[in-house]
Amino acid sequence: MLVRDRMQREVITIPSSTTILEAQKIMKDRKIRRLPVVDEGKLVGIVTYNDLLEASPSKATSLSRFEITYLLSKMTVADIMTRKVVFVEPDVPIEEAALIMNKNRIGGLPVVEEDKLVGIITESDIFEIFVETLGVREGGSRITLELPQKPGILYEVARIIKNHNINILSLATFYDEQMPEYRYVVLRIATLEPQDLIRELEEHPEIKVKHVWLSPEEEE
Secondary structure (H helix, E strand, O other): OEHHHHOEOOOOOEOOOOEHHHHHHHHHHHOOOEEEEEEOOEEEEEEEHHHHHHHOOOOOOOOOHHHHHHHHHHOEHHHOOEOOOOOEOOOOEHHHHHHHHHHHOOOEEEEEEOOEEEEEEEHHHHHHHHHHHOOHHHOOEEEEEEEEOOOOHHHHHHHHHHHOOOOEEEEEEEOOOOOOOEEEEEEEEOOOOOHHHHHHHHHOOOOEEEEEEEOHHHHO
16 A cells, blocks of 8 residues: 555645634534645645644743734744655655654655645554554454474465454554564454464464454444
8 A cells, every 4th residue: 555545635725924813713513633835836835743742832821812912913834844754755655654654753755746735644544554454443353473483384384273263354463573473363263252363373383373353343
């Protein structure tokens, strides 16, 4: 899955001449937390909800409401926006975009193609993909396995599940830096009665069943 597959294509942007008050109103009305700043078709910055909060005077200020409003009406986003914008191209894998957000501690990435803003991808989009990837809405049973870092071990797991005629809804792997010789595999399978399967998995000398969880939605 690439960024272009899940990015929001209709991006609300503002010019750098937009006042702080105007930007605040746009964010409030549109229920968004970041605004790319575009001048003459080029991305020149980005302003976030936190930027606007930091630009506003403290509640402890001695200024009157009129004076505060006057000051904010004169300040533009050009005064507070981040000019060195972290962005991605649309053909970047979605997990790379998530890694960039994580490393830079940001909640959204403008998507730029040939110097033109073509979309935006946010932490909410990534979270939705995470839910889909793990098959949470599919229900069934969730099994966590501890497996050795060994070629063919996943084949062994899949073979056992196939022998029970159970469909695998999703599969994800996770690593623990404290145990580099192992990896954790999280499976979601299409059954609420995995007991026989669990027993056979536990009989395998190289497979350790760490956790089993049944979907509460299916139980109802």
